[in-house]
Amino acid sequence: MSEDDGPEYDIDFRANPGEYEIGRGEQDVFKCEPYKSELLPLWSIKTLDSAEDGAAEIYEKFQEYRDADEFPGMDLARKYLQMGWTRAMRYAKYPGGQKYEDGEERKAQEWYDDEKREIAVVYKQHLDRLRDDGTYRRRRQEWDKEWTY
Numbered sequence: 001m002s003e004d005d006g007p008e009y010d011i012d013f014r015a016n017p018g019e020y021e022i023g024r025g026e027q028d029v030f031k032c033e034p035y036k037s038e039l040l041p042l043w044s045i046k047t048l049d050s051a052e053d054g055a056a057e058i059y060e061k062f063q064e065y066r067d068a069d070e071f072p073g074m075d076l077a078r079k080y081l082q083m084g085w086t087r088a089m090r091y092a093k094y095p096g097g098q099k100y101e102d103g104e105e106r107k108a109q110e111w112y113d114d115e116k117r118e119i120a121v122v123y124k125q126h127l128d129r130l131r132d133d134g135t136y137r138r139r140r141q142e143w144d145k146e147w148t149y
Helices: 035-042 048-067 071-093 114-132 134-147
Strands: none
Touching (some): 035 048, 048 071, 048 134, 071 114, 071 134, 114 134
16 A cells, blocks of 8 residues: 555455554545445434444444454554544534644634534444454454554
């Protein structure tokens, strides 16, 4: 995988899990199929209700991937939960979610948008549950040993 692979990788990561690289943060969250097509429709930070449903459904998908021993799916579910948390926090702190204005970083507000703050908390709670999952932690350590060069 490389940054030159375009908007999506021409790889089925369920069929070829060894091609998956954990990467940094939310890297490749929109590129890794079939997981992107399974997780992205669930993800939302538009309203608190949609975020509560989305975060719970993404966590359920994580459990399905965990039960099927699909580490790439498990890790991408983590990335979607992390993205819900970080994106909602950006909107909670900055008007319109815009951290920069005219090339300059804006000063964060506490809290510009209370609902987005609540949404961030919802995603963070699910993210923490996933990160604390013993199977996820064990598989991530194994993945790092097996697939990191």
